[in-house]
Amino acid sequence: MNRAYVIARRELSSYFFSPIAYVAMTLFLLICGVLFWNDFRPGQPAAMRTIFDWMVWLLVFIVPVLSMGLLAQEWATGTIETMMTAPIGETDMVLGKFVGSLLFFVVLLVPTLLYVVLLRIYAHPDYGPIISGYLGIILVGALFISIGLFFSSITRSQVVAAVSAAAVLFLVTIVPWWAGSKATLAGFWRKAADQGVFNHYTDFSKGIIDSGNFIFFVATTTVFLFLTVKVLESRRWK
Amino acid sequence: MISVSNLTKVYGQTLAVDNISFEVGKGQIVGFLGPNGAGKSTTLRMLTCYMPPTSGGAKINGHDIFFESQKVRENLGYLPENCPLYTEMKVHEYLDFRGQLRGMDRASRRKRMDYAMERCWLTNVRNKTIGHLSKGYRQRVGLADALLHNPPVLILDEPTVGLDPTQIRETRKLIKDLGGEHTLLLSTHILPEVEAVCSHAIVIAGGKIVAQGSPDELRSSRRLQARVLVECKGPAKEVETALSHVSGVANVEILNGDTGADKHYVTAALRPKEAYDIREEVARTIIQHGWPLREIRLEHATLEEFFVQVTANQAIANAAKASGGAA
Numbered sequence: 001m002n003r004a005y006v007i008a009r010r011e012l013s014s015y016f017f018s019p020i021a022y023v024a025m026t027l028f029l030l031i032c033g034v035l036f037w038n039d040f041r042p043g044q045p046a047a048m049r050t051i052f053d054w055m056v057w058l059l060v061f062i063v064p065v066l067s068m069g070l071l072a073q074e075w076a077t078g079t080i081e082t083m084m085t086a087p088i089g090e091t092d093m094v095l096g097k098f099v100g101s102l103l104f105f106v107v108l109l110v111p112t113l114l115y116v117v118l119l120r121i122y123a124h125p126d127y128g129p130i131i132s133g134y135l136g137i138i139l140v141g142a143l144f145i146s147i148g149l150f151f152s153s154i155t156r157s158q159v160v161a162a163v164s165a166a167a168v169l170f171l172v173t174i175v176p177w178w179a180g181s182k183a184t185l186a187g188f189w190r191k192a193a194d195q196g197v198f199n200h201y202t203d204f205s206k207g208i209i210d211s212g213n214f215i216f217f218v219a220t221t222t223v224f225l226f227l228t229v230k231v232l233e234s235r236r237w238k
Numbered sequence: 239m240i241s242v243s244n245l246t247k248v249y250g251q252t253l254a255v256d257n258i259s260f261e262v263g264k265g266q267i268v269g270f271l272g273p274n275g276a277g278k279s280t281t282l283r284m285l286t287c288y289m290p291p292t293s294g295g296a297k298i299n300g301h302d303i304f305f306e307s308q309k310v311r312e313n314l315g316y317l318p319e320n321c322p323l324y325t326e327m328k329v330h331e332y333l334d335f336r337g338q339l340r341g342m343d344r345a346s347r348r349k350r351m352d353y354a355m356e357r358c359w360l361t362n363v364r365n366k367t368i369g370h371l372s373k374g375y376r377q378r379v380g381l382a383d384a385l386l387h388n389p390p391v392l393i394l395d396e397p398t399v400g401l402d403p404t405q406i407r408e409t410r411k412l413i414k415d416l417g418g419e420h421t422l423l424l425s426t427h428i429l430p431e432v433e434a435v436c437s438h439a440i441v442i443a444g445g446k447i448v449a450q451g452s453p454d455e456l457r458s459s460r461r462l463q464a465r466v467l468v469e470c471k472g473p474a475k476e477v478e479t480a481l482s483h484v485s486g487v488a489n490v491e492i493l494n495g496d497t498g499a500d501k502h503y504v505t506a507a508l509r510p511k512e513a514y515d516i517r518e519e520v521a522r523t524i525i526q527h528g529w530p531l532r533e534i535r536l537e538h539a540t541l542e543e544f545f546v547q548v549t550a551n552q553a554i555a556n557a558a559k560a561s562g563g564a565a
Contacts, residue, residue: 006338010324017326078322082383085286085318086339087311236290 003088007096008103011070015104024065025108031058036115046123048115052133052205056198059137059144060169066104067148068162070097071228075156090232094225098142098149105141109134129207136204139217140197144169146224153231173197239264239391239421240285244294247280254280256445257294262438264390267417269436270425273549277445278425279319282395285423286316299390312340315384315420319395321377325369329360329379332368333386340387354382358412374405381412392416394424398431410435429545443549456544464538466508466517467493472529474504481506484523486516503532 015021035054074080083093119125144165151165152158176196179185185193193199200213240262247255255277262268272278284291285298287307295302301309324332330351337347355361358378363371368379377397384392397413398406414435416422426432432439433453441449441456449456470477474492482490493505510516517534524531 002341003339006335010327010335014324014326077325078318078320079324081283081288081318082316082322082380083339085288085311085314085316086336087308087341088339089308235288 003092004095004099007088007093008099011097011100012103012107015066015100018069020065020069021104024062028058028062028108029111032112040115040118040122046119046125048119048125048130048133049205051112051115052137053198053202055137056140056173056201059140060173061166063105063141063144064148064151064162064165064169066108067101067145067165068152068158070101070149071153071232072155072158072161076158084232090229093232094149094153094228098146098225101145101149102138102142105145106138109137109141126207129205132207132209133205135209136201136213139204139214139221140201143197143217143221143224146221146228150224150228150231153228169197239266240296240298240423242281242285242294242296245281245284245291245296246293247277247284247289248292253445255284255291258442258445258447259294260440260447260450262421262423264421265418266438267413267422267424267436269432269439270423270442271427271429271432271439271545272425272442273427276442276549278427278442279395281442282316282393282423282425286314286393287311312387313389314391314393315387315389317377317380317384317392317394317397320399321380323368323376323379326367328365328367329355329371330364332379333382336383337386342387350386350388351382354385357385358382359408373400374402377401377405377409381409385416390421392420392422392424394422396425396427398426398428406431441545441548448548448551449544457538464510464536466510466520467505467533467535467537468508468520468524468531469503469505469533470524470529470531471502472504472524472527476527477504477506477524477529480523480527481508481520484508484516484519486511486519 032051032055035051036048039050071080074083084090116125116130147168148161148165151168152161155161155164173196176193177198179189180193180196180199195216200216203210203213240260242261243259245255245258246253258277258281270278270281280289283289285296285303287303287310290304295304297303298310299313301313303310324335327335333351333354334347337351342350352361355364358381360375360378360382363375366375368376371379377400381394381397384394394413398409401409410431413422413424417435417437424436436453438452439450439456440447468481478490478492481487488509488511491507491509493507494503508516508520515536517536521531521534
């Protein structure tokens with residue numbers, strides 16, 4: 001566990017040396033800022049619900065950029081060999097990468113706290129939904145990072161990792177949302193669309209912390225982390 | 239310290255390492271020698287627990303590479319081929335990170351980092367970013383990392399590749415200094431390296447061990463005799479016949495006739511019959527004939543000739559086996 005922490009710390013600090021992380025961060029904050037500015041005017045509710053909902057959409061494209069290098073780069077440069085011949089396990093490696101990346105994601109969210117401060121100055125916001133919204137967005141981030149990490153582990157190419165992760169995130173987030181809005185959808189497909197990430201997320205931005213939704217995110221994240229550990233171990237089976 | 243028994247690795251259809259066994263004693267520096275693609279790196283990767291063998295096994299410092307992988311990795315320092323590093327980190331940050339990964343406490347990290355950086359001539363670049371360092375310095379960072387936790391066994395995969403001649407000499411000196419204290423296994427395809435630093439060499443070709451022993455033993459094992467080179471001024475034909483009549487000379491070969499720019503001089507290569515120094519006799523004969531003598535020199539058989547011989551034999555054997563299998 002201690003070793004996972006050491007790896008996580010290195011991973012977090014390596015983001016601050018990566019130009020692509022700054023580009024992703026700037027893009028994310030810029031778009032969030034424009035959306036908030038659009039909402040932040042007299043007559044609108046003093047809440048962050050709309051912006052939280054938009055963030056999930058943005059993360060479909062931002063998170064793959066943050067996660068693409070996590071393991072793909074290790075394969076490409078060969079540093080994985082120095083890592084795995086040190087006395088650390090595959091689980092330490094994957095957990096370290098995941099936690100480091102998640103911490104950077106939290107850093108990415110920190111500037112958006114400014115919106116809360118602005119709401120506090122000009123209105124009387126309800127803090128409950130804001131806190132649950134942040135919890136929800138961190139859970140979404142964790143799931144997206146674990147999916148991104150998985151795709152980063154199966155290829156040496158960061159581009160392939162990013163594109164395939166974005167495609168899958170699109171498929172589990174935006175497609176079910178779009179399909180769910182169609183009234184004609186019924187039976188199995190309706191049930192499948194209900195399991196989309198966005199559907200599980202919206203309760204959080206409304207201010208409801210439902211244990212079912214919480215478990216959904218924790219369980220799916222764990223599955224992808226587990227798969228990533230297996231991919232790293234698979235070099236032993238070849 | 240390192241004992242390998244019947245180690246085999248198969249990738250899909252290719253047999254990369256074929257049933258090899260060897261021992262490395264404490265404090266020895268052993269060179270693992272072979273042409274590119276002979277299975278050197280694969281063997282080292284198995285010994286460092288990066289990948290498991292298909293069959294067979296090995297023990298490092300008494301720990302089995304398959305069942306006690308964690309213990310094995312604690313007991314060895316490894317420098318992989320091409321020396322991969324996290325290029326965005328500074329030298330001391332990287333070494334500190336590696337020390338933490340190995341569970342070293344702050345005090346011992348500080349002490350060992352200072353030691354390793356001094357040993358690998360890194361002290362003046364400790365605050366530099368690894369990505370900005372030259373290949374030679376990066377290689378040393380990799381070496382310092384391998385030394386950091388004071389492991390009893392060091393495994394280095396082509397430690398001098400890509401270095402300039404001065405750096406090669408320095409690295410070899412360092413490796414030589416480390417022997418005795420540590421047990422070293424280093425792979426290389428550069429022959430002078432083995433002659434310069436290793437007490438023992440294992441030659442591998444086509445996944446098999448084709449020879450092992452000290453560099454001297456390897457040289458003598460294939461009856462690669464020394465030859466005597468003579469350069470004198472005289473008619474080539476006469477020189478050849480005169481020299482072939484000297485007692486102890488098995489054959490004479492004229493390397494350049496009396497042509498070319500320096501056309502009056504003849505260079506002849508003489509093979510003695512046994513391990514017998516023929517130089518005095520040859521010199522006397524030439525002087526008797528009144529030919530001015532420019533040079534007479536005993537040339538030892540090189541490990542290079544040996545290497546070319548064994549690896550060529552192996553290649554021929556493999557080709558024969560392959561065509562036999564196809565038919």
